Amino acid sequence: MAPAVAAAAAFPFRLFSAEARRNTKNSSRSKRNTSKPIKPSPPPPRSSSSGGATTFTRLPLRDAPASLEVTLDRFPTANPEMGSPSFTRRNGVEEEEEVEFGGLRDSPVGGDLSIGQFDARVSNLGGMKGRGASRQMVEHLEDDDDEEEEEEEEEEEEEEQVVSRLEIFEGSKGREAREFLSVEDDDNDDDVIVFDPEYDGDGEEFEFSDGIAVSDLEELHLDDDDDDDDEDNEEDVLFHPNHSSSDEEKNDDFFEEEEESDAKEKGVPAVMRCFDTAKIYAKAGDGGNGVVAFRREKYVPLGGPSGGDGGRGGNVFVEVDGDMNSLLPFRKSVHFRAGRGAHGMGRQQAGARGDDVVVKVPPGTVVRSSAGDVELLELMKPGQRALLLPGGRGGRGNAAFKSGTNKAPRIAEKGEKGPEIWLDLELKLVADVGIVGAPNAGKSTLLSAISAAKPTIANYPFTTLLPNLGVVSLDFDATMVVADLPGLLEGAHRGYGLGHEFLRHSERCSVLIHVVDGSGEQPEYEFEAVRLELELFSPSLVDKPYIVVYNKMDLPEASERWNKFEKKLHAEGIEPYCISAMNRQGTQDVVHAAYKVLQKEKQKMKDNEEWIGPENLNHVADAIKRERKAPMNEFEIFHDKGTKTWNVVGAGIERFVQMTNWQYSESLKRFQHALEACGVNKTLIKRGVKEGDTVVVGEMEMVWTDEPNKNSSSKTMNSKDDSVRWPEFG
Numbered sequence: 001m002a003p004a005v006a007a008a009a010a011f012p013f014r015l016f017s018a019e020a021r022r023n024t025k026n027s028s029r030s031k032r033n034t035s036k037p038i039k040p041s042p043p044p045p046r047s048s049s050s051g052g053a054t055t056f057t058r059l060p061l062r063d064a065p066a067s068l069e070v071t072l073d074r075f076p077t078a079n080p081e082m083g084s085p086s087f088t089r090r091n092g093v094e095e096e097e098e099v100e101f102g103g104l105r106d107s108p109v110g111g112d113l114s115i116g117q118f119d120a121r122v123s124n125l126g127g128m129k130g131r132g133a134s135r136q137m138v139e140h141l142e143d144d145d146d147e148e149e150e151e152e153e154e155e156e157e158e159e160e161q162v163v164s165r166l167e168i169f170e171g172s173k174g175r176e177a178r179e180f181l182s183v184e185d186d187d188n189d190d191d192v193i194v195f196d197p198e199y200d201g202d203g204e205e206f207e208f209s210d211g212i213a214v215s216d217l218e219e220l221h222l223d224d225d226d227d228d229d230d231e232d233n234e235e236d237v238l239f240h241p242n243h244s245s246s247d248e249e250k251n252d253d254f255f256e257e258e259e260e261s262d263a264k265e266k267g268v269p270a271v272m273r274c275f276d277t278a279k280i281y282a283k284a285g286d287g288g289n290g291v292v293a294f295r296r297e298k299y300v301p302l303g304g305p306s307g308g309d310g311g312r313g314g315n316v317f318v319e320v321d322g323d324m325n326s327l328l329p330f331r332k333s334v335h336f337r338a339g340r341g342a343h344g345m346g347r348q349q350a351g352a353r354g355d356d357v358v359v360k361v362p363p364g365t366v367v368r369s370s371a372g373d374v375e376l377l378e379l380m381k382p383g384q385r386a387l388l389l390p391g392g393r394g395g396r397g398n399a400a401f402k403s404g405t406n407k408a409p410r411i412a413e414k415g416e417k418g419p420e421i422w423l424d425l426e427l428k429l430v431a432d433v434g435i436v437g438a439p440n441a442g443k444s445t446l447l448s449a450i451s452a453a454k455p456t457i458a459n460y461p462f463t464t465l466l467p468n469l470g471v472v473s474l475d476f477d478a479t480m481v482v483a484d485l486p487g488l489l490e491g492a493h494r495g496y497g498l499g500h501e502f503l504r505h506s507e508r509c510s511v512l513i514h515v516v517d518g519s520g521e522q523p524e525y526e527f528e529a530v531r532l533e534l535e536l537f538s539p540s541l542v543d544k545p546y547i548v549v550y551n552k553m554d555l556p557e558a559s560e561r562w563n564k565f566e567k568k569l570h571a572e573g574i575e576p577y578c579i580s581a582m583n584r585q586g587t588q589d590v591v592h593a594a595y596k597v598l599q600k601e602k603q604k605m606k607d608n609e610e611w612i613g614p615e616n617l618n619h620v621a622d623a624i625k626r627e628r629k630a631p632m633n634e635f636e637i638f639h640d641k642g643t644k645t646w647n648v649v650g651a652g653i654e655r656f657v658q659m660t661n662w663q664y665s666e667s668l669k670r671f672q673h674a675l676e677a678c679g680v681n682k683t684l685i686k687r688g689v690k691e692g693d694t695v696v697v698g699e700m701e702m703v704w705t706d707e708p709n710k711n712s713s714s715k716t717m718n719s720k721d722d723s724v725r726w727p728e729f730g
């Protein structure tokens with residue numbers, strides 16, 4: 001049996017990466033609806049401890065056309081035919097140095113590639129030879145998770161197919177690695193050697209005449225004797241397959257202009273619609289990738305692994321800003337993305353943390369998740385700050401994988417993806433007292449009479465379009481906040497007029513002042529109608545303590561009807577006040593009465609608060625953190641008989657897959673070990689998985705092959721390669 005087949009026996013899957021498809025043009029939306037039949041993939045249920053509040057990026061695994069599937073179907077431990085490729089490092093202009101490697105080699109045009117245990121076929125690179133293809137790939141990898149680039153990607157379909165294939169098989173990436181190199185070299189000569197099989201070296205420091213020997217790095221000897229100009233005599237060998245420039249990604253589209261068209265609500269101007277509601281998108285930063293690097297120092301021939309960990313992604317906070325009084329700023333700023341962590345570097349240098357993002361909201365904002373309409377936070381007091389989304393953990397570099405038996409691990413993790421979420425914000429005004437009533441009743445006039453507020457007053461209905469706030473001072477330390485709300489019409493609860501837009505604000509007021517227009521034809525009827533509207537909108541509103549104020553007593557028609565009105569209300573057990581808001585007559589009595597009722601209400605609320613206890617504002621982030629700690633052996637398997645697909649769903653194992661960097665050869669072995677050890681293979685066999693069935697774990701799709709199973713278990717478990725390390729999540 002050929003070595004390739006022998007190694008394959010240890011692993012019952014043929015792998016193809018859904019991630020590779022993500023980077024393909026053909027996976028774009030326009031393609032999905034065309035010729036290829038799409039196998040429906042039932043979205044596997046996810047366990048979410050945040051009550052459905054948080055959504056994580058999940059790729060449409062089975063939507064991509066089958067033609068793009070990259071299949072790895074042989075896993076040779078070594079390829080004897082490969083020989084020993086070499087690379088040439090050019091130091092300065094003339095000095096040259098050659099280092100020999102064995103193991104991996106790739107062809108610039110096509111043919112067989114082998115990476116560690118894999119053997120894979122890259123077909124027809126066409127005109128995209130060598131370095132050109134590498135550059136293309138890097139450019140698209142940078143745009144990895146950027147939605148805005150999708151349209152551009154559609155235009156460059158053909159090139160991307162090549163890119164997708166290369167992405168799987170390349171051991172290291174060209175341009176970004178080179179960027180890293182050049183930065184280092186500017187001030188520190190030649191500290192780092194970046195391995196790039198595609199790089200032809202024109203005009204830059206290093207040149208590689210052939211592929212990379214990823215599999216045999218222990219034997220690496222980079223003699224530094226020629227480098228007299230190297231001050232610290234230290235050199236790192238850096239493998240960086242997916243080194244994307246974090247600067248570009250950082251907060252680029254912070255406070256992006258909102259481009260999604262507002263869902264038009266009939267007859268309500270945008271300024272009113274957005275005054276107290278907003279929809280925003282928040283995403284915590286992804287963790288930076290860990291890297292594979294090896295220390296190289298003069299007189300230290302085997303410096304050991306020195307790849308640093310990636311930096312943690314930035315967090316998303318929500319903070320109450322006392323200076324804000326509406327959600328209008330969110331009309332323009334919809335997307336809030338925290339910065340991603342920087343990638344790790346050689347010499348065990350960890351990447352920098354991503355920048356945090358603080359979403360500032362006015363007091364009285366209720367935060368809900370758009371999906372599922374789950375209430376997440378209620379932020380009332382200025383200065384309150386909640387950690388909403390914690391940034392992703394940085395991936396570990398190869399230094400972290402070093403062990404007694406594997407002293408030169410060639411494995412590093414990708415950074416963990418930061419969670420993302422769409423949020424509905426709703427502002428409930430924080431007023432102690434709300435003035436309600438029919439349009440033109442004199443509500444704004446009353447507010448202007450009792451406070452320093454200057455609302456617009458005019459003799460026509462719906463003068464007030466947005467709520468006005470005023471502070472009423474009774475004494476040095478006795479104040480209350482009063483809100484004048486837009487007028488209510490009959491049918492307001494069904495959307496007539498404007499009042500219903502703002503009725504919810506009155507839900508938060510402790511006391512209501514109900515203003516009745518005394519000059520109206522039937523003040524009693526008006527009073528009843530408004531009460532009914534409040535009740536229909538929310539029964540809790542009518543239960544609130546309220547004061548009835550009969551206004552415009554200076555007008556003869558109002559004073560004529562007062563007795564009748566008063567009698568009627570007395571019969572209902574209500575004591576109405578009569579005032580002339582315009583002349584400021586009787587308004588102080590109303591203020592004192594309202595304040596008295598307010599004090600009673602506050603005392604009641606205080607008594608209740610003792611039972612509630614302090615609120616944990618970070619509970620959303622806590623739930624996400626808990627989910628991250630989910631053990632790998634807690635998973636569920638869903639079988640779709642129609643498509644012969646087995647979906648393995650579990651937060652732990654999916655996270656493991658997401659953080660696995662498939663471009664390092666040892667990653668597959670580690671994954672293989674993980675599937676075996678956490679019982680996925682066993683469970684699949686128990687449930688009757690058949691040859692050719694598809695197994696989906698997170699972003700990975702695999703095809704099950706029966707044959708190797710017979711003795712796979714023992715082989716895998718007895719694997720001598722100790723580079724397999726269990727992740728320590730947290």
Ligand SMILES: Nc1nc2c(ncn2[C@@H]2O[C@H](COP(=O)(O)OP(=O)(O)OP(=O)(O)O)[C@@H](O)[C@H]2O)c(=O)[nH]1
Pocket residue numbers: 437438439440441442443444445446456457458459460461462463464465486487488551552553554555579580581582583
């Ligand atoms: N004569 C007299 N007119 C008043 C009195 N209070 C208010 N008005 C008048 O009534 C009209 C409406 O007053 P506003 O305070 O704008 O009434 P509103 O209830 O705020 O009306 P909307 O905001 O449209 O719902 C204005 O022309 C005021 O001058 C009052 O006590 N006496």
Ligand SMILES: [Mg+2]
Pocket residue numbers: 443444445455456457463464484
């Ligand atoms: Mg008004």
